Amino acid sequence: MPRANYEPIHRIDTQRKIVALTFDDGPDPVYTPLILETLHQYGVPATFFVLGSQVDKYPKVIQWIKKAGHEIGNHGYFHHDLNKLTEQEIYDDIKRSEQSILRTTGLLTQYYRPPGGVMSPNVMNAVQTSGYDIIHWSVDPRDWSLRRTASVIANSVKKHVTFGDIILFHDGGLNQKQTLKALRELIIDLRQKGYKFVTVSQLLDNGKVKK
Ligand SMILES: [Zn+2]
Numbered sequence: 001m002p003r004a005n006y007e008p009i010h011r012i013d014t015q016r017k018i019v020a021l022t023f024d025d026g027p028d029p030v031y032t033p034l035i036l037e038t039l040h041q042y043g044v045p046a047t048f049f050v051l052g053s054q055v056d057k058y059p060k061v062i063q064w065i066k067k068a069g070h071e072i073g074n075h076g077y078f079h080h081d082l083n084k085l086t087e088q089e090i091y092d093d094i095k096r097s098e099q100s101i102l103r104t105t106g107l108l109t110q111y112y113r114p115p116g117g118v119m120s121p122n123v124m125n126a127v128q129t130s131g132y133d134i135i136h137w138s139v140d141p142r143d144w145s146l147r148r149t150a151s152v153i154a155n156s157v158k159k160h161v162t163f164g165d166i167i168l169f170h171d172g173g174l175n176q177k178q179t180l181k182a183l184r185e186l187i188i189d190l191r192q193k194g195y196k197f198v199t200v201s202q203l204l205d206n207g208k209v210k211k
Helices: 032-042 052-057 058-066 087-105 121-130 150-160 176-192 200-204
Strands: 010-015 018-024 047-050 071-072 165-172 195-200 208-210
Touching: 010 195, 018 200, 032 058, 047 052, 052 058, 052 087, 052 176, 058 087, 071 087, 071 200, 071 208, 087 150, 150 176, 165 176
Parallel strands: 018 047, 018 165, 018 195, 047 071
Antiparallel strands: 010 208
């Protein structure tokens, strides 16, 4: 059994030109399939941190994510403000989501990303008890903000990205149309610069974890 990391993982140290794309807050019935189509078109693997409540609403969509060979992580059941929950409530929310994902896909998730990236002692303790690794991110283009156009989103990644980064996108939420356009632009640009896209677990296999 791999040892769980109770410090959040933001990125890794590596000599290889690799990055991991991650998508939060889905599955979404409209935008997740469009993102899957784009990823398929370019042959890019990604990691989806799904909400159990969305999984229960859109089981087909998460099955497509799995079928396409992407990685699935746990983003909790509801998108709670974790600062307002007890350790037990956070634990229960993680496990409820885990059960939804397991029931729908047969996969037992190993990575947890707390909504809003909240890392309070209650979150740390709940995650430790549930046995997950905590995956944060190192590049955040704030693609959920309605004020951000596709080129603003893509450029903010291009400006900051480096070897071993974990890039945060959203396939659920408010602004996915721009996310989708930015994603295409970014895949083409990073490919031209020689980057390879990997899942979070492939990333972690490739270097020293940066906490
Ligand atoms: Zn989220």
